[in-house]
Amino acid sequence: MRRRELLAIFGGAVALGPLTARAQAKMPTIGALVVGSPGSERFWKLFREDLRELGYVERQNVRFEFRSDQGQAGQLPELAAELVRLKVDLIVTWFTPAAQAAKQATHDIPIVMALAGDPVATGLVQSLSRPGGNVTGMAAGGAELAGKCVELIRDLLPSAHRVAVLVNASDPFTKPFLEQIRLAGATTGTVIEPIMIHNPEELDAAFPALEKDRPDAVIVQPSLPAKRAAELALQYRLPAVSFVRGMVDEGGLLSYGFDEADVYRRAAGVVDKVLKGAKPADLPVERPTKFALVINLKTAKALGLTVPPSLLARADEVIE
DSSP states (O other), rough: OOHHHHHHHHHHHHHHHHHHHHHHHHEEEEEEEEESHHHHHHHHHHHHHHHHHHHOOBBOOOEEEEETTTTTTTGGHHHHHHHHHOOSSSSEESHHHHHHHHHHHHHSSEEEEEEOOOOOTTTTOOOOOOOOTTTTEEEHHHHHHHHHHHHHHHHHHOOOOEEEEEEEOOTTTTTHHHHHHHHHHHHHTEEEEEEOOOOOHHHHHHHHHHGOOSEEEEEOTTTSHHHHHHHHHHHHTOEEEEETTHHHTTTSSSEEEEOHHHHHHHHHHHHHHHHOOOGGGGGGOOOOEEEEEEEEEHHHHHHOOOHHHHHHOOEEEEEE
């Protein structure tokens, strides 16, 4: 073979080398598994924006596979299994039932909780400092916040003595959620009445049933359909409280909880670390550090309630 031909072949190989390397480079795929709630839309919007700021641009250097149970919690195990079959590189979850379904579906694919209530109590991780296994991310600290909701109801309605709690029966977070509410009830002299919700039909039926012996307010567990719960609470003229602000955006009266934007930004940072090689077992579970009280004055007026000036002064945001 002539020297000129050898040089041409060698030169072509060098030129093709970078192209071949780029072609062989695997674009990471992030699976997202969420509980179907209005707040999941806000999560997914903010979370993708946070990842973009970290350099992850959809269809350029990252792919997304988004799955929602559409309010039907029984679908989560199959949706999680579907993400595993797709061989995603990482699963990010929103709310405890989604994290539980993902963990049951795989012990190998890294799982990052964008939001989960008390992951130690629900068995998602061994401890916050040493998660172990394939799960890490953000702990919402929601159990304590649920107790705070009882205190806020008493601040808003000093005469309140009975509070109904709409509880998601399929959510592993339910036990610590109720424990903190009952503890706050005992501390403030408030009677707590849990109502287990197994499906959307039971949520609709719960409010007419409350008419027989009306509570002073209702606390809604965030993994229940927030929009529908807010609509029903307004229809039956009951103050509705939660620790996720999505409830207030949909017409609930007030929420006191973590700053969602900050939580999702930090969760995106954890995803970045895992995609760059960090192991979930070695990444401590983080907790929120920023909290906000949000009051919907429009809803207060519709319910004929006057929010005490002292409570308004404490609010971080007022929806008018």
